[in-house]
Amino acid sequence: MTEPGVILEAKNLLVERAGARLLDIPVFSVNKGEVLALIGPNGAGKTTLLLTLSYLMKPRAGELFFSGLRVGSGYLLSDYRRKLAMVFQEALLFDTTVYKNVASGLKFRGMRREEIQTRVTEQLELFGIGHLRDRSARTLSGGEAQRTSLARAFATSPEVLLLDEPFAALDPPTRESLVQDVEQVLRRAHTTTIITTHDRSEALRLSTRIAVMNQGRILQVGTPGEVMYHPVDEFVAAFVGIETIITGEVVRVQAGTFTVSVNGKEIEAVGNAAGGEIVTLCIRPENVTLSCDVFGSGASALNVFHGTITKITAMGLYQKVLIDCGFSLVAYLTNRSMERLALTEGQEINAAFKATGIHVMKIPQTDPAGQSPAC
Amino acid sequence: MDLILEGIKKAFWLLITLDPEVMGITILSLKVSGAATLISLFLGIATGTAVALSHFPGRKIVVSLINTGMGLPPVVVGLFVTIFLWRSGPLGFLGVLYTPTAMVVAQSVIATPIVMGITLAAIQQLPRRLRLQILALGATRFQMIWTLIKEAKLPLLAAVMAGFGGVISEIGASIMVGGNIKGYSRVLTTATVMETGKGNFDVAIALSIILLVLTYLINLVLTYVQQRERPR
Numbered sequence: 282m283t284e285p286g287v288i289l290e291a292k293n294l295l296v297e298r299a300g301a302r303l304l305d306i307p308v309f310s311v312n313k314g315e316v317l318a319l320i321g322p323n324g325a326g327k328t329t330l331l332l333t334l335s336y337l338m339k340p341r342a343g344e345l346f347f348s349g350l351r352v353g354s355g356y357l358l359s360d361y362r363r364k365l366a367m368v369f370q371e372a373l374l375f376d377t378t379v380y381k382n383v384a385s386g387l388k389f390r391g392m393r394r395e396e397i398q399t400r401v402t403e404q405l406e407l408f409g410i411g412h413l414r415d416r417s418a419r420t421l422s423g424g425e426a427q428r429t430s431l432a433r434a435f436a437t438s439p440e441v442l443l444l445d446e447p448f449a450a451l452d453p454p455t456r457e458s459l460v461q462d463v464e465q466v467l468r469r470a471h472t473t474t475i476i477t478t479h480d481r482s483e484a485l486r487l488s489t490r491i492a493v494m495n496q497g498r499i500l501q502v503g504t505p506g507e508v509m510y511h512p513v514d515e516f517v518a519a520f521v522g523i524e525t526i527i528t529g530e531v532v533r534v535q536a537g538t539f540t541v542s543v544n545g546k547e548i549e550a551v552g553n554a555a556g557g558e559i560v561t562l563c564i565r566p567e568n569v570t571l572s573c574d575v576f577g578s579g580a581s582a583l584n585v586f587h588g589t590i591t592k593i594t595a596m597g598l599y600q601k602v603l604i605d606c607g608f609s610l611v612a613y614l615t616n617r618s619m620e621r622l623a624l625t626e627g628q629e630i631n632a633a634f635k636a637t638g639i640h641v642m643k644i645p646q647t648d649p650a651g652q653s654p655a656c
Numbered sequence: 657m658d659l660i661l662e663g664i665k666k667a668f669w670l671l672i673t674l675d676p677e678v679m680g681i682t683i684l685s686l687k688v689s690g691a692a693t694l695i696s697l698f699l700g701i702a703t704g705t706a707v708a709l710s711h712f713p714g715r716k717i718v719v720s721l722i723n724t725g726m727g728l729p730p731v732v733v734g735l736f737v738t739i740f741l742w743r744s745g746p747l748g749f750l751g752v753l754y755t756p757t758a759m760v761v762a763q764s765v766i767a768t769p770i771v772m773g774i775t776l777a778a779i780q781q782l783p784r785r786l787r788l789q790i791l792a793l794g795a796t797r798f799q800m801i802w803t804l805i806k807e808a809k810l811p812l813l814a815a816v817m818a819g820f821g822g823v824i825s826e827i828g829a830s831i832m833v834g835g836n837i838k839g840y841s842r843v844l845t846t847a848t849v850m851e852t853g854k855g856n857f858d859v860a861i862a863l864s865i866i867l868l869v870l871t872y873l874i875n876l877v878l879t880y881v882q883q884r885e886r887p888r
Contacts, residue, residue, distance in 0.1 A: 359794070359796050366792065376807055434793075
């Protein structure tokens, strides 16, 4: 029934609250040992999915299987929950010492004192909070508190770890050091983990697989590369940071490449398509290069367009440049290249991107949230 | 002026020499109110937690009833407990009217809603997610509830103090159901009323000082609890 390697599987999950459908997931499975990132905007249903998977929220319909056994009949609920551990965005520590906090899950399980001591000490060291062991949890900083919360979850040696935006409430430096530590612990322990985040760089860094959610549905599941470079629809494309999403008609088909007409401009792309087909092209901003001179025609299948810079937005370490070349094109440039090129709004420029750098989607454009066939 | 000074002088003498009657009254007061507080803790914390954690139709009405109960007038409680324990009343066969037992019953009725109301508020004040976090750590339902009660220990301590403070200084119900019988059901408040009526100010002042010291100690603990650093 359950495929080998799958540790947790959900079928036909339906969660409703006050008449609103929060979750509608026909199939969802987690492989043993993988780190699966659930990404999506606020309200996409990421947290609801975690709560439902741990049965902290009751689905209206659907079944959960853990190692092939149905939760509810194969296992008692409390037994099932003891195979999991969950960490929330808030540390939710108990009003006692750090040590007793980390020990709490083990105490619930009625473990012997000596074993608790060994396990807790180990986790305190792993998360670098050994020196805080006897401190009251209420005196901890945000980062220390979240470390304690993570250590408390890891101490129970969960078979599946659920992390609900565990870094979202932390300031950037604290966050960075904690992400680093969690990355190390996960690599070492090979704990099957589901982590929700709305930060795609965090997802890319920690996960082996990414699932993109919106409006209670899972739109795409795949390796980070698949999701980032081959999104199944416009929503996923936009969410994973593809800024240029344009639709056009295939006008010419050559061997292995085809030409798409967008607002009268012709763009060459790699792949197979039929003449007259309507396709959507995704171009990642980092794949677009800008030059004030004319590009050398040496590179084959290079799309070069002449256009006007309509807007420049500072994004911290890089700048986002919006170009109008018959269609809107977005490019990211480092601050240094910006200085070198001395670009200003209204300036005319040449923009180029490779045919191989374009992701082509052939999907119906009617319902972006619907379950659509892969391209 | 002499009256007051003389009264205070004699009162201290009664306290220092551990006058048997004053001591007896004090000990009975502590016993009755202590027992009533203990009973109200069991009933109040259990019910308060149950109401805090459950959802049912009419919950708001129940909560408002509990909150009203926190300010139940002792005289009204005294009246109804008397009626229930009256020889021909529903619980008359127990034959406990005008005994310390009846006083414990009446004081429990007064203290229980106080403990219940504070417990309800305390448990509800805990972060919503805390419950989920406790369950997610593998707690059984009973372990979850026990952990929540432990998390609310500071406000619950306040509930104990408020309950005890409410009943030790209460008079209406105690005098109605206990009868202020000398050496049997006479407590600090009922004795103070009687001694004042008789003009025995020295004894009344001595009893009042004891009551004041008890009340002060209760408030000292409460203040200490309130002024502690709040958990993040």
